Structure formats: C-alpha cells, structure tokens
Amino acid sequence: MKNFLNYTILALLLFIMLSPVVWLLVLSIKPESAIVSDPLKPFNPTLEHYLSLFKIYKFDTVTLTSAIIALIVLAITIPVSSLAAYGLSRFPFKGSKLFLLLILFCRMIVPAIIILPMYGFFSALGLKGSIWPIVFGHLSWTLPFAILILQSFCEEMPKEMEEAARLDGLSEWGILWKIAFPLMAPGITVIGVVTFNTSWNEFLFAASFSTAYLKTGPVAISSMIAEWTIAWGPLASSGIYWSIPIIIVAILFNRRLIRAFTLRYYG
C-alpha cells in the first residue's frame, strides 16, 4: 500500500517533468491552423515546420555557425583548463590559491557586465559582427567552471605513477602528456560535454553580439517571437531540433555526467 502511494506520486511527478517536452513535440508536428484554433483538438501530423526551419529560417547556416563556435570554444577550453588544473594541483606557486579564488569569484559575477567591455574591445579591433565576441563570451562561462572541476579532479588523482615516471627520468612535459592527460581523460570528457552544451545553448552573449547575418541557434529561435506575431509551429520544431544534439550527448554520456554530479563540483 505504501509502495503504491510512492509509485503514484512518482508517476505524477514524472508526468509533470516530461509532459512539457512531449507537448512541444506534439505541437511541432501539428499544422499551424490547428495550433492556434484549439490546442487540445486532434489533427493530421505534418513535418512542414521542420522543413520550414531550413527553407525560411536558414537553420542550415545557423547550425553551422553554432557548431563552429562550439568547436572553437571546446578547442580553447579543454587545453587551457586541463593544463591549468594540472599545474595548479601539482606545482602550486605563490598566488596559485589566490588564482583559484579569483576563478571561483568569476563564477559569481553577473555575466551581463562582460557584454559592454567585449563589445568595446572587439569593435576597436574591427571584429564587430564576427564570431569572436561570442566565442570569448562563451569562454567566460566555460573556463572557470572547467578549471575548478578539473582541478578538484586532479587533486583526487593518484600521484604515484607520475613520481615513478619522474624517477625514470621522464621530463615534466613528458609526464603531463603520457601519464597525466590519459588519467585525466574521464574528467576532460565531462568538461567537454558540459562545454559543448553551454556553448550550443548559450543565449546572453549570442543575443548581444549577433547580427542579421550571424545568428546562433538560440538567437534564431528567439527571433521567431516578434512583437505582434509568433510563428508557433516553427517555434516548436526549432525547440525540438535544437535539443536533438543535446539529447544524444546526454544519452551517450549520461553515466559519466551523473557521476560528475557526485564529484565536489565547486572547489
């Protein structure tokens, strides 16, 4: 009896958790007229909204832009953060603790205050309207997070193998490359996944620095909501379309991601 009650509450809560996504999915295959007339009426499913994403809303270019930005952000975040995390945990120097504290502080800053300095800097360089302000905006989210996680990951990594290699005469950089990085691989994978997700989904910097010709996915989605009219069907299909890579990543890496939650996340 007690079990039955537990299961009922659980099922109810799960229904609440899942139904919005299911609802989005249903709307994305519903003809526009049926969406507006009565949300609960039955209908003939259609794929027109998904096709219009590419025909009208240029989601091919948008996807490419977002993918390029995410790849550049990954290519900077992973080497920089894993090097720093290893250096900070194995060779602490004067001020290294202060630097960690500064990174912690970076996570508590309101990101919106970075917009104008970046805008000013990249305008002065003549790079306004390029992907670079967006890339650096994304780095301001991913980098502090990655360094903090990987640093605590390194702290928990056994040091014996590195010491043995040192005795065998391997250089510090050799140790880093041949021993430390392979040991750090699970942590780096998690960082990679979270970094990709962050860049793919990020909206604040993308909205600040996008132009009519340069749009990431979230910006393209938000521009479907105009002042007076909203394209409901394409809006729903774009939400589903944009979440597909994220869902695939979540399924592929779900065990590692969930395990990462049990790590001490923030220092």
Next chain:
Amino acid sequence: MKKRTGILMTMPAIALILFLFVYPLFFNFYYSFFFYNLYTSPEPIFIGITNYVSVLNSSIFFNALRNTVFFTLASVTFEFMLGFILSLLLSKLRSNIIMGIISALCLLPWSMSEVVEGIIGQFLFSPRVGVINAITRLLFNVEFPWLTDSSLALWSIIFVDTWKLTPFFVLIDLSAILSIPRDPMDAMNVDGASQLQQIRYLIIPYMLPVFAISTIIRGIDAFTRIFGIVYIMTGGGPGIATDVIPLEIFNLGLRVFNWGMATTWGAITFLFSIILLIGYIYMNRRQWL
C-alpha cells in the same frame, strides 16, 4: 624549476581570466563615472558619482533587484524541496534499471537551452496556444492572463524554471542518498523507526552539506544568470513587472546605448558578487583560509 612549470602551465588560463574578467571590471568601474551614451555623445563626459546617485534613486533598479532576488529565493526553494522529495521516492525503488532511466530523463530538461525553456513557457502559458489555459477553459470555462498580469507573470517564470532545474537537485540528492551507509538505516528499521523518523534523524543530518552546496550553487546561478527565460517569456513585462538585473543591463547597454548607466549597474552588481564570495568563503573557511 618546479615553480616555473606550474606558472607556465597556468599562464594561458591566467591571461584569459585577466582578459575575460579583470579587464571588464575596470571597464565597468571606469565608465560608471562618465556620461556615455553612444547615440547622443560619442565622447564620454566625466560626471563623478552622478550615475550612482540616479541609479540608487531609481525605482527601476530596486524593482529589478527585488524581482531577481524574489525569483532566486522562490525558484531555488521549490526546486530544492521538490528535488529532495523526488529523490527520496526514487531511492526507494531499489531497481537500477528504473533509476538509470529516470536519471537519464532528469538530464533532459536540465541540459536544454534556456531559450527552449522559454518557448516551453510560452506554449504552457500564452493566452492563445497555451495548454494551461486550454485546460482551464475546458474544465472551468475561465482563462488567466498568465504572462500579461503583473502579479502572475513572475510566478509563471518561476514555474517553468522550477520545471527545468528540479532535476539538478534530484541528480545531486539521489546520489547522496544512495551513498548513505546501510547499517544505521537497517538498525533503525530493526528498532521500528518510521520512514519519517528515518528521514528526520538519519537522512537529513547526513545530507546537510549536500543541501548547502547545491542550494548555494543553484542560488548563485539563478541570481546572476537569469536572462533567456525572461527575455523569451515576457521580455521583462508587463511594464517592468518581470524586469531583472541582467536583462536591464542588456537593454541599457545594447538597446538604448546608455553605457554610463549600464556600467554603473554592472559596478553595483559587482559589489553583490563580492558579498556572495565572502559568504561562500566563510562557509568553506576550512578549505580556503
């Protein structure tokens, strides 16, 4: 030698952090003392603390601050409580397969974009296509102006955010509950303790550090990063009823191009971040001091 290696390895990170955070801080403080509007005066004019005086005298600032704080407190409270209850129920299942599936499902809303979250909010609450109004119409023949009523709009946003981020707490709490040693639990069972007593005297005390860290992390993120969901669902409206600090900085800087004012907001919110940091260090003082 060893020390140089450490600095060398950290150098790229230090350079990027200086560029991404320290330069912006100076930028914000510097221009907060200027009248600097890109439309009306391309050259900044030094005006001392006038910007600060006008921000601290404006109801817009305190309205945005109140909304941001209220959103943070309400959403984190709901997410925390729901997350704990859900993970307690889940931990009772004792079936790895079901638990695995549910954990994977939990990752779903958590990893979706805040923009998609905002769209879902629109589809739930908007007057024409919203499913919640469709249901209330069907059952009670009434409609609610969820997104256009100044007292309901913020609650709608909190509801959607609670939906998205409760899984964050479920994942953290669930792994903590499952790591509680079995022996005291069994002993309590033998002594005939009720489920509520077990929760009260064993699980909650054990979970206190996890509660602290998860609510602080989530609270900081909610306070500093609320943007997309408000932008998509209400745009800060109706009027300024759901205006929040990041949204207002965005609007001041990139809509009206009043950079002097935007940087003043930035400088003031920076002081909040210092308070957050001091609180955080105090809570973890054993590790940092």
